[in-house]
Amino acid sequence: DFSATQFNFRINRGAGIVQPIVENIYDVDAYFNQDNLNAGLFRIETFRGSADVANALDPQTYGGTQSILAGYANFSYTFNPKFTMIVGLRGEQINQDIEWSTSLDPDGDSNSLDEFQLLPALSMKYTLTEDQNFKFAASKTYTLPQYKERAPFLFQEVNQDYFGNPFLSASTNYNIDAKWELFPSNSELLSIGLFAKIIQNPINTVTIQSAANDISWANTGDQATALGIEVESRKVLMSRETEYADFTNTQKLTAGLNLAFMDTNQDLNGEKVFQEAGLSFDPTYSSTGITGASDLVANADISFYKDFKEHKNVLITLAANYFSDRIFALGNFGKGNIVEKGVPTLDFVAKSQITKQLSIGLSAKNLLNPSIERFQEAVDGDVNPIRDRIQEQATTVLSFKRGYDLKISLNYIF
Structure with missing residues (x-):
């Protein structure tokens, strides 16, 4: 509340x-x-x-209650020592009630989201060799709106205003995944996966025609799709163990990499948004990507672990992350999409155990301190044919730096 x-x-x-x-x-x-x-x-x-x-x-108020009642059944079958299958079915009754009295609706009102979701799932695993697997999975899931996304309350942040859409409904997702895995050792992994997703009634953030360029949430079309490939690797670069009378001295250097490439697309329908929610949304594009989805997401890390003696060790990790440009909010009335510019991040984390009970830690996050930018892109591509005025130049709407995050911790176990 x-x-x-x-x-x-x-x-x-x-x-x-x-x-x-x-x-x-x-x-x-x-x-x-x-x-x-x-x-x-x-x-x-x-x-x-x-x-x-x-x-x-x-005061202005909004509040809500949510209950999800679920039941499920799973069936597992082993065809032979190499091939297993799990079939499941889950049913969920979802009730999300909100009520409000805000500057957008001073008289107040309430709204209920009442849905029953039947969610089948299939998972199969085939052991190709002792160190290789092939996995396949298919499932149906849903995306439930958050309270903030449904409450008609004006959220005023430092440089952006949002308000919720009480007529927002859940999205239904159909997912397919296929993955090949190789385990060179117990601590190493190489995997390549393909995935596809069909989203019915997708939820997106949208810019609303207003003096403040407010942002809200809407079910912007009938269907969206996402196709992608994911590559993951975990490698032991160095490993050494020395046996002593009272303990084993271990030194290990490991590295990891995860890459995901994804292409998303959806058809936009402003008339659907107006009929369902009464929002003034006339999309600039007839089709575009999904908000919040990057074409490329990359994560990498390298870690060093060393024992000095029993209950005395150190673990040092350097982690890097990157996501490419992603749509923050869909463009409206001839304006381009608001795009969040891709940024890299670099974090350093160290932890050392001094005694059986005492350990210290050091973390230094956001070492690169990149500029966080949002810009309204110049309109190009599959433009809605009814548009006669379009934005021809990109415009920066937000730019700042988060700063550095340094922490020192001391832990004692009693």
């Missing part, structure tokens, strides 16, 4: 009101004080009105 009251200070400019000269604009209390309020120089209002409104101090 959430409640908040916003007090707005309105300067009165009626006839006969003589406003004082403000010498220091940074001294707020010099003007907004009890004497000037009593003199009628300004008034205080909430979104419900001023002091003459009976419920002026009633």
Whole structure:
């Protein structure tokens, strides 16, 4: 549940009101004080009105309850020592209720999402050799909207405003995955996987035609698709063990890499959004990618572990991550999509055990401190044919740096 009251200070400019000269604009209390309020120089209002409104101090509120009742059954069958299959069926009754009284709807209202989802799943594994597997999986899942995405409440962040869509409904996902795995050793892995996803009634963030360029959420079309390939590797670069009378000294250097390439596409339907939610969404493109999905996601790490003696060791890890440009919000009325620019990150983490009970840690995250940028792209590609005015140049709408995150920890186990 959430409640908040916003007090707005309105300067009165009626006839006969003589406003004082403000010498220091940074001294707020010099003007907004009890004497000037009593003199009628300004008034205080909430979104419900001023002091003459009976419920002026009633806060904006939204809240909700959610319950999911589930039942499932699994069947596992081994055809032979190399081939196994698991078939499952899960049923979920979903109830998500929200109620609100906000500046967007002062009279208040409520809305319920009531759905039953039947979710079959199939998983198969075939052992090719002692160190190789082939896996296949197919399933049906769903994506449930969050409270924030459904509550008609204006969320005002530092440089972006959002409001929820109470008529947002869940998306249904059909997933297929196939993967080949190779285990050169117990600590090593090489895998290549293909995946495909069909999303019915996809949920996307969208820009709404408004003075503030507000963002909301909507089921923007009938179907979206995602196709991709994933490669993962885990390699032991160096491993050494030395036996002593009282303990085993281990030194190990390992590295890991994960790459995922994905292509997404969806057809957009502004009329569907207006009929279901009443939102003014006239998509610039007739088809585009899915919001929040990058074409490339890469993760890599390298770790070194060393024992000094029993209960004395150190583990050092350097991890790098990267995602390519991804759509933050879909473009509307001839404006391009708002795109979040891809960024790399680099983190360092070290942990050392000093005694059986005592350990210390050091983490230094976001070492590269890249610029976080969003830009509204120049319109190009599969443009909605009814558009006669389009954005021809890219425009930066946000740029900042997160800064560095340094932490030192001390842990003691009693």
